[in-house]
Amino acid sequence: MAEKAMCMSTQIPDDEDIQRENNVRGLTMLGHFGFECLPHQLVNRAIQKGFSFNILCVGETGLGKSTLIDSLFNTNLKEKKSSHFNSNVELKIRTYELQESNVQLKLTVVKTVGYGDQMNKEGSYQPIVGYLDAQFESYFQEELKIQRSFVDYHDSRVHVCLYFISPTGHSLKSLDLLTLKSIDNKVNIIPLIAKADAISKNDLQKFKYKIMSELVNNDIQIYQFPTNDESTAQMNSSMNKHLPFAVVGCIDEVKVGKRMVRGRQYPWGVLQVDNENHCDFVKLRDMLLCTNTEDLKEQTHTQHYERYRCFKLQKIGFTDVGPDNQPVSFQEIYEAKRQEFYDQCQREEEELKKKFMQRVKEREIAFKEAEKELQDKFEHLKRIQHEETIKLEEEKRQLEEEMMNFYKMKAGSETLQTQGYTNIKKDKDRKK
Numbered sequence: 001m002a003e004k005a006m007c008m009s010t011q012i013p014d015d016e017d018i019q020r021e022n023n024v025r026g027l028t029m030l031g032h033f034g035f036e037c038l039p040h041q042l043v044n045r046a047i048q049k050g051f052s053f054n055i056l057c058v059g060e061t062g063l064g065k066s067t068l069i070d071s072l073f074n075t076n077l078k079e080k081k082s083s084h085f086n087s088n089v090e091l092k093i094r095t096y097e098l099q100e101s102n103v104q105l106k107l108t109v110v111k112t113v114g115y116g117d118q119m120n121k122e123g124s125y126q127p128i129v130g131y132l133d134a135q136f137e138s139y140f141q142e143e144l145k146i147q148r149s150f151v152d153y154h155d156s157r158v159h160v161c162l163y164f165i166s167p168t169g170h171s172l173k174s175l176d177l178l179t180l181k182s183i184d185n186k187v188n189i190i191p192l193i194a195k196a197d198a199i200s201k202n203d204l205q206k207f208k209y210k211i212m213s214e215l216v217n218n219d220i221q222i223y224q225f226p227t228n229d230e231s232t233a234q235m236n237s238s239m240n241k242h243l244p245f246a247v248v249g250c251i252d253e254v255k256v257g258k259r260m261v262r263g264r265q266y267p268w269g270v271l272q273v274d275n276e277n278h279c280d281f282v283k284l285r286d287m288l289l290c291t292n293t294e295d296l297k298e299q300t301h302t303q304h305y306e307r308y309r310c311f312k313l314q315k316i317g318f319t320d321v322g323p324d325n326q327p328v329s330f331q332e333i334y335e336a337k338r339q340e341f342y343d344q345c346q347r348e349e350e351e352l353k354k355k356f357m358q359r360v361k362e363r364e365i366a367f368k369e370a371e372k373e374l375q376d377k378f379e380h381l382k383r384i385q386h387e388e389t390i391k392l393e394e395e396k397r398q399l400e401e402e403m404m405n406f407y408k409m410k411a412g413s414e415t416l417q418t419q420g421y422t423n424i425k426k427d428k429d430r431k432k
Ligand SMILES: Nc1nc2c(ncn2[C@@H]2O[C@H](COP(=O)(O)OP(=O)(O)OP(=O)(O)O)[C@@H](O)[C@H]2O)c(=O)[nH]1
Pocket: 059, 060, 061, 062, 063, 064, 065, 066, 067, 068, 080, 081, 082, 083, 112, 113, 114, 194, 195, 196, 197, 198, 247, 248, 249, 250
C-alpha cells in the first residue's frame, strides 16, 4: 500500500504542489511593461540580419525554369540559355542579393543543366542527390566544430525543390519518378506542371489528378502546406488540393484593355501570369514567398537535416540509448568507442605480429632450402672440377712421358747420325 501511495505521489500533484502552483502570482496588466514588444525585437533583428532562401529547380532543358524564377522575383536574373548536348547533368548555382522595401533577401538558385538530355538517364538524379547531401554535410561539419561561426555562416541547405514536370498531359516519366524518389527525404518538393499553357483546362485537371495518384502509388512524399497554424490552415489546406501547381512563366508585359499585364500573347488572347483563373502562378508565389517560407526552412532543418544528421551520427556509432534501452551519454559512447578502437588496434597488432612471425618462418625455411641447394650445387661442381684436374694431370703426365721418349729418340738418332757421318768420312779417307 505504502509503495502504491509513493508511486501515485509522483504522478498526481499533492496538496503542497497545488498550493505552490496557486502561489504563482498572475499579474493583472494595469500598465505597460514592455514585453509586448518582444515580437518587434525579433522582427527588427531579422530585418537587420536579412533573410536567405535557397531554391533548387529540377526540370528538363527549356522547361521554363529561369523564366519562372524571373517571374517569381519580377526581375531578370540574366541567364544564358543552356545547351542540350551535355553528356552529364550539371548544376548551375547562383546567389543574388534582392531587396523589397527594407527587407534584404539572399536568394540562391540552383538549376539543373542538361537534365533529361542523355540517352541513358539512369544516373541523372545523382548530381542532385550529391548536391543536397553536400550542403547538409557542410552544415554538419560546422556544427561539429569547436569554434562555430553560425553568425556569418552561409547556410546553403536547399529549402525547396521546384520540380518541373513536362506538360505531356499523360503521366510522369520514369526519370521524374526516379529523381523524386531519390530526393523526397532530403528536400521539400513542390511539383509544378511547367508551361501549363500548353494544356487545355480539362486536360490539366486530369493530368494533375494522374500525377498525384502516381506520386501516391510510388510512395513519393511531396511538401504539404502546413495546416496546424490557425491563421494559415484554411488557405494552406485549400492549396494542398491544387498541387501540382500548373504554372506559366513570363516577364514580358502585354496590353489588356487599358492595363499592362505580365502575360503571353496568343492569336486567341492573352494568358495572364498573375491571373489565378489562367494559371497557378500566383498560388505558387504566395505559398512560397508570403505564407510558407519560414515553414519550408523549418522543415528543412527539423525534418530533412535532422534525418541526415541522425544517419551520420549512427554511422559513426552514436546512439541515444544503449543495448539495455537506457540512455547513454556522449561521454560514455566516446569512452566505449575509444575502448573498442583500442581493442581492435590490439587485435590487429597481434594478428600482424602473428603474420609477421609466420612469414619470417616461411622465409627462413625457404632460405635454408636455397642454401642447401646452393651447397649441393657447389659440392657437385667441386667434384667435377676435382675429376677434371685429375684427368688433366694424367694427360699432362702422359704428355711429359711422350716428350721424354721423344727427346730420348731424338738424342739416339742424333748419335746415330753423328756415328754414320764419322764412318763415311773414315771410308772416304781410306779410299784416298
Ligand atoms: N509557352 C511557354 N513558354 C515558356 C514558358 N516559360 C518559359 N517559356 C519559354 O521557354 C523557353 C525556355 O525557357 P527558359 O526559362 O530558358 O527554360 P529553362 O528551363 O531555364 O532552360 P535551360 O536553362 O536552358 O534548361 C523560352 O523561350 C521561354 O520564353 C511558359 O510557361 N509557357
